[in-house]
Amino acid sequence: DQQVKQNSPSLSVQEGRISILNCDYTNSMFDYFLWYKKYPAEGPTFLISISSIKDKNEDGRFTVFLNKSAKHLSLHIVPSQPGDSAVYFCAAGGNRDDKIIFGKGTRLHILP
Amino acid sequence: GAGVSQSPSNKVTEKGKDVELRCDPISGHTALYWYRQSLGQGLEFLIYFQGNSAPDKSGLPSDRFSAERTGGSVSTLTIQRTQQEDSAVYLCASSLGRGLYEQYFGPGTRLTVT
Secondary structure, eight states: OOSEEOOOSEEEEETTSOEEEEEEEOOTTOOEEEEEEEOTTSOOEEEEEEETTOSEEEETTEEEEEETTTTEEEEEESSOOGGGOEEEEEEEEOTTSSOEEEOOOEEEEEEO | OOOOEEEOSEEEEOTTOOEEEEEEOOTTOOEEEEEEEOTTOOEEEEEEEETTBOSOOTTSSSTTEEEEEOTTSOEEEEESSOOGGGOEEEEEEEESSSTTSOOEEOOOEEEEEO
């Protein structure tokens, strides 16, 4: 049973436009959410996080939106740049246990 | 400063052999995580250490898997009697704490069981 779902395996976006990566979750007990970016043959690198008490967090070109009622979050990247081409993982965790659950990732291609 | 390091970077082993994977976290990071990524899959949480203790071992796939952390620093993940389904990239991450703290990942160990 996948608790964190990234339903789009891949996404292609024109350079300069907005990239929107989506993530759905099923466990209402999750207290925080994180986005990671991964290049081939490297470990994931942290991008941005959000607590369940907030509905938006912004850091430069990256903004994460959380809709708790829909159990949905999204990562917006604007403007998209060639270096943004990577696999993006959504992850969620709860303060009541130690597990962090990752989605399967979305591969983002930024087109020139 | 130095990031998270893992060794070996690649390991090929025969089915049935034991393997030991090592993680050196960032100095001062009290939290340490192990994950694995199988082909085409997301990151699967294995175990979390706060200091030297791992309160929750339920993420470990079977009793062939064990992990320890000594001195609040280096951690080893041991897989006994390896099986082909254990083939994956094993990733270690460390952070200042649980939750919203950023996790810094190592480059991973690619394990291939033949």
